[in-house]
Amino acid sequence: MRRNSIRTTVLAATALLAALSLTACGSEDGSSASAKAGSAAPAAHTAVKQSPPPAATASPEEKTTDTSTSTGTGTGTGTSNTPKNTAPPAKSDAKNTTRSTDGSTDRAGDTPVRTPVTCHGGNTKTTVSTVSRPLNHLLLTLTNTGDRPCYAYYAPKLRFDDAQAVFPILDDSRPQAVVTLDPGQSAYAAIGLTGEPGAGPAPREATHLQVNFSGRNFEGSSGTPVNLALPSDTFWDDNGFVTYWQSDMADALTY
Template identity: 60%
Template sequence: MRSNRIRTTVLGATALLAALSLTACGADNSNSESSKAGAAAPVANTIDKQATSQPESPSRPRSATPKAGATEAPVTKTSGSGSGSGTTKHTAPPARTDANKAGTTDGTATSSTKTATCTGGNTRTSVSKVTRPINHLLLTVTNTGNRTCYAYYAPKLRFDDAQAVFPILEDSQPQAVVTLNPGESAYASIGLTGEPGAGPAPRKATHLQVNFAGKNPGSTSGTAAELNLPANTVWDDNGFVTYWQTEMSDALQY
């Protein structure tokens, strides 16, 4: 009987120790999990604080449509491998073109610097009688325009209703084309008749038409000048007109 009680007591003590051991293990496990949870919590809080402490980047405004004439900003291009490293290249903006740039067109000269052909429209022409040489008239043309004009070759004359142009004295051709600045004059002399008895009898004329030669030989340019002749003017087919001369004396020497 006594041995049974001792045995029962030993078994009871053993069961009590086992229960206490299990309780202790559960508590340790619970404390371990709590410790782990407690250690992880500050890390999460730290991350949240860092995320909220960084300033939020402002949203990029939409680019407005550039105004006319504005210069575009340089375009930036990035090239490189997929690892993220790359080289930044800056491309200059395209050059601005301005159709209204001054100097443009074409280096075209202004109207004040252009030249023209002397005609009845940009000159004043007159005819007068001279004492020397005899049977001569003096033709004077003055540039009344605002541009330089060229008096090409010789004037082409017609007396009254004559069909043919009055003969031109080729020996009077100057070394260069006569150039008239505004206000300047050129001269040509008219020999009315040839040697007496060398041809038809002289005939009277009251009107003279002066046509101006163009740049090309044989051409006529612009409008003609219509002049009244001095009284008692007579002419024949053996007369002549000189080329335009820059000096009156040069014209009257023929």
């Protein structure tokens, strides 16, 4: 009897232990499943609330930078390299150019055209003076007193007092180009009064000199002649000469 009681007790304890073991296992499985379910649910919730990736939404700074870059490109390919206040060169209208009948004024509309004319006694001032070197020389100075450039063609054509022939012109003094005088500028010609002593008639004294001016055609004279009073004790002979007009005084006095 006692033995049956002990066996019953042992069986009851074994059953209790088995029941507790099953309860514990069920608790562990439930907790693990709940943990897994709880872990999965927040993950799904987070995916719904997730903000777009940074590349999808530009920041205000990025927008400003993009706008600035776009503006800079437009300026670079536009007209920033061309000054806005630069006017194109003015075009002249040749059809408006007129000339007066005496050739003294050329105008394109109301703007004077400074077309050169021939130098002569009416638009220049001519003077004669002595020089220390070379000996027996005089210097003619021709100054443009007009308002237009003038051409000093060839050489002055000189006559002493009532001489019949024009004074000889020294061809070796011919310049490379016609001398052009702007208003106020001067040209020069040297007068060699006599040749080698004893080479011809004796020198003659003169008191006046007539100066005639050449035109484009050397033959004849152009414009108004000039009569000058000569320095005292001026003597000349037929072997003397006058040079071509020169733009430099020193060039004239080298002959």
